[in-house]
Amino acid sequence: MTTPTTKTLDVPGASIVYDVHGPLPTADGRPPVLLIGQPMGAGGFGTLARLLDDRTVLTYDPRGLDRSTRTDGSITNTPQQQADDLHRLIAEVGGPVDLMGSSGGAVTGLELVATHPEDVRTFVAHEPPLLGVLPDAAQAFAAEKRVQDAYHQRGWGAGMATFIALTSWQGEFTDDFAREPVDPAVFGLPTQDDGGRVDPLLSGISNAVTAYEPDVAALTAASTRVVVVAGIESKGLLTWRAPSALADALGVELTVFPSHHTGFMGDEFGHPGEPEAFAARLREVLDAS
Template identity: 40%
Template sequence: MPSPSTHTLPVSGGRLYYEVRGNGPLLLVVGSPMDASHFAPFADALASDRTVVTHDPRGISRSALDDPAQDSTPELRADDVAALLVALGAGSADVFGSSGGAVTGLALAVRHPGRVRTLVAHEPPLFGLLPDAAARHAEVDDIVATYHRDGVGAAWAKFMSAAGFDTGDGEDDGAPVAEPSAQPSAQDLANSERFFAHELLGTTRYLPDIPALTSGPSRIVVGIGAESGHLATYRTSTALADRLGTQPVEFPGDHGGFLGAPRDFADALRKVLTG
């Protein structure tokens, strides 16, 4: 597989790093806080028949901010993706969003509805849609407070437990959500600090505009992992699908299924996008 072309785009308050690979209809793969590198095998698996664009969200990895203390909201990230489409000369695109990236995709469909053909929102952590929203928000508040008090490792341990992941001995070393057992690099730690200090609250407190989504031109598909039944994002995904009046579509694996089985996950996504 040829290496992707790499680019940097000026956006409001910073610069956005992105990668382009493949040929065919345009597909944006969006994460938050995960950067482009985590999606590389998945994007490669899609690039045989799609032009796949991945990027580092604002303030993460190679996407630098003028003000590092600026919070990252779904609305700001959605505007970044819209600016990316303009830079690509694309009127619209299909979008696959994972976790916080799914929340970005929902904000994009509301704020820039003509830009999104089909959005596949895979397990967005929309705690405000749950009956126990207040308790879930309190958990997130505690995770953020733990980060400020005790650091990244302690915050990840609480995050993974609250999300429903099996944390084994309860200890975590500060790695990203998708790779809880990996030894974190300096960049991983910086991204984690950014996530807990400036991103997690805005993402989990986002409330999608359901009437705008159901009446808008974008097709919205809620994705859910076949092995995600024990996760908090299973509940938020089913709640979103219920609000939209649709049924969630099952994908291989759990919350990060595209990491463990990128080709199978890519095949499942193709079926949704062409269905």
């Protein structure tokens, strides 16, 4: 694949930076594939974009994250705002697109498809962290709050250690999750507090993502083909249980992909998955459209 072209789109309250890997309009008439995360930006999709070398691929940084700046005076991340940004981006590139959203990006994709189904031909929702769809939703929200409390009280290492404990928890959450502080040293994380309190994953500024309530009626009525996905290594974890509950609500089967929550990654952030197998499975799903 050729070196991507980086562009900027000004939207109300923000400047959105995005990358185009391949020609636009596409050479074969197929929609471009838009890869989105949250709070992760384009940097996490480098390996997957290269592996999808038979398609034009788009990646972007959500407003206020990485290269995309915001002038709206807010630091809060919401699926509604990010979906509106994507709607404008898709119009800019001459959509529709095929969309693969991972984690919080999958939540943004749910809002986009519910409000602008004409923008998306096929939507692959990879492990959306929707706490409200879980049977143990109250306990899951309490566990999330303990992650944020650890971060605000003791700093990034403590917050991330508690987050790792949350994402590693098998089965339903219990009331005693993380009542005892989680030691960051166990995970090789810093024990010193660096004073930062705006991490988008730990601070609570992205609570609207995990609290998002999908519009099941709009999603099932949409012209978009919705595929809900979880990685096989996530089985039993929050990142499996939430998409499984969403699939049940939508009346579709959960589609199993290789690897784990970042299974599409190479060495981008030090926790590689199985990107070749992930890309092959994604191509198979998109080609079935």
